[in-house]
Amino acid sequence: MNASQVKPGTPLGVIAFLGLLALVLLTIAPRIPVIGRLTRFAYHKWRQSHRLIGVFFVVGFAHAMLVDPLVRRTTVPFWFLIAVFLVGTASYVYGMFISRFLRKPQTYAAEAVRKLNGITVEVTLSAQGQPLAFTAGQFVFVHFEGDAVLAEPHPFTVSSAPHEEHLRLAIKASGDWTQYLVDHIKPGMRARVDGAFGMFNYKNGRKQQVWIAGGIGLTPFLSWIRDFKGQLPDHEIDFYYTVRAADEALFVDEIEGAATQHRNFRAHISYSNKDGHLSADGIVASSGPVADKEIYVCGPIAMTNALQKGFAKLGLPVGHLHFEEFNFR
Numbered sequence: 323m324n325a326s327q328v329k330p331g332t333p334l335g336v337i338a339f340l341g342l343l344a345l346v347l348l349t350i351a352p353r354i355p356v357i358g359r360l361t362r363f364a365y366h367k368w369r370q371s372h373r374l375i376g377v378f379f380v381v382g383f384a385h386a387m388l389v390d391p392l393v394r395r396t397t398v399p400f401w402f403l404i405a406v407f408l409v410g411t412a413s414y415v416y417g418m419f420i421s422r423f424l425r426k427p428q429t430y431a432a433e434a435v436r437k438l439n440g441i442t443v444e445v446t447l448s449a450q451g452q453p454l455a456f457t458a459g460q461f462v463f464v465h466f467e468g469d470a471v472l473a474e475p476h477p478f479t480v481s482s483a484p485h486e487e488h489l490r491l492a493i494k495a496s497g498d499w500t501q502y503l504v505d506h507i508k509p510g511m512r513a514r515v516d517g518a519f520g521m522f523n524y525k526n527g528r529k530q531q532v533w534i535a536g537g538i539g540l541t542p543f544l545s546w547i548r549d550f551k552g553q554l555p556d557h558e559i560d561f562y563y564t565v566r567a568a569d570e571a572l573f574v575d576e577i578e579g580a581a582t583q584h585r586n587f588r589a590h591i592s593y594s595n596k597d598g599h600l601s602a603d604g605i606v607a608s609s610g611p612v613a614d615k616e617i618y619v620c621g622p623i624a625m626t627n628a629l630q631k632g633f634a635k636l637g638l639p640v641g642h643l644h645f646e647e648f649n650f651r
Contacts, residue, residue: 338382345375376414383407427514428454430489432466435507438492438572442538443504444481447489447513454515458483458549459524459542459646462517464491471502475516479541479646483548489515492572494538522646524557527616532609533561534600534629536621540572542646543620547580547587555587560609564592564600564625600625602632613637620646 348371386403430447438444454462461479466472476499482490495501522542524531535543540563547561561581565571574591581589590608592600606612612633619626626645633643 332385334381334388335385338378338385341374341378342382345371345378373418376411376418379410379414380407427463427516428452430513430515432507432509432511432513433488435509439569441495441504442572443493443507445491445493445507447491447515449489450512453487454489454518456480456484456518457523458545459522460518460520460545461542462489462515462519464513464515466503466507467512467514469506469511471499472506472511474499475514476500477519479520479545480518481541481544481548483545483551485551486548492538492541492544496538520646522618522620522644524559524616524618527557527618527644528614528642529557530615531557531559532605532612532615532617533559534605534617534619534621535561535563536600536625537565537570538572539619539621539646541620543618544573544576547577550580550584550587555584558586560588560590560605562590562592562600562605564594564597564621566593567595568593599628602629602636606636611636612642613639616642616644618644618646 383403429450431450432445433448434444434446436444436446456462459479461477463475463477465475478491478493480489481492482488493500493503495504524533524546533543533546543561543563561577563571563577571591571593577589577591581587588609594600602612613636615638617633617638619629630643630645634640
């Protein structure tokens with residue numbers, strides 16, 4: 323095929339396809355070991371790169387209109403494509419340029435900063451106006467004023483309960499930005515909090531549940547536990563919390579206290595350096611068959627992948643397994 327035979331929209335299609343494919347691969351890379359090793363991407367670069375998604379979307383639309391005459395000549399497909407284009411473009415424009423004016427972040431101040439261990443801090447934020455409304459288990463975007471590095475917004479799961487006076491975040495130094503935060507965050511710094519986001523909510527699930535937290539993946543479950551408010555939860559819950567060693571475990575007294583107070587909340591805390599890695603088989607051995615249970619998981623990729631495979635072999639329906647992703651946080 324010579325250059326004169328190439329339809330004008332063909333290069334646009336190649337650009338749109340490769341661009342969107344690259345963005346998808348960067349998003350799923352943390353869950354795929356081979357791709358993850360090749361595409362180690364800092365969160366801020368990932369965030370910046372995804373601003374291009376609207377550009378590739380428009381290029382793809384142009385490709386469809388230029389290459390496929392059937393679309394232009396057939397009424398229903400033509401207007402369907404137009405509707406998709408308008409909705410997609412409007413969503414992109416709103417997210418990129420308009421939402422920042424309509425949904426302004428709430429102002430908070432860092433009232434306290436508590437070192438939980440050598441690599442984790444708990445930041446307690448006090449509202450400087452109307453407090454944020456959120457559901458237990460949701461996450462927010464936070465940035466701190468007065469520091470060029472911390473002025474970049476990053477997502478963190480709220481570890482406090484909605485009824486608490488203050489907003490609490492447990493933050494682990496797991497990358498350059500979070501390491502900087504752990505080293506430099508100070509009481510008195512003003513914070514801007516945008517949210518809340520996410521649909522990780524055990525209250526929508528079946529009565530029989532298993533919660534599984536690995537490392538700092540504890541945070542959404544901590545918010546759920548604190549949301550009990552001294553009342554007996556409606557669900558039967560086995561909560562598994564695993565870390566590498568005892569000195570890395572967080573809020574153990576609080577978790578065990580909740581288990582003592584609530585007879586249908588059972589806590590299982592394990593340390594991989596002496597108990598081995600948590601497995602689906604081990605969970606079934608201690609809490610019983612899981613086929614009719616709802617399972618919620620938050621933790622490192624290696625752990626979640628292994629549990630997903632293990633539960634699939636044990637017959638757990640795909641719709642009963644829920645993950646809270648935090649790979650770029």
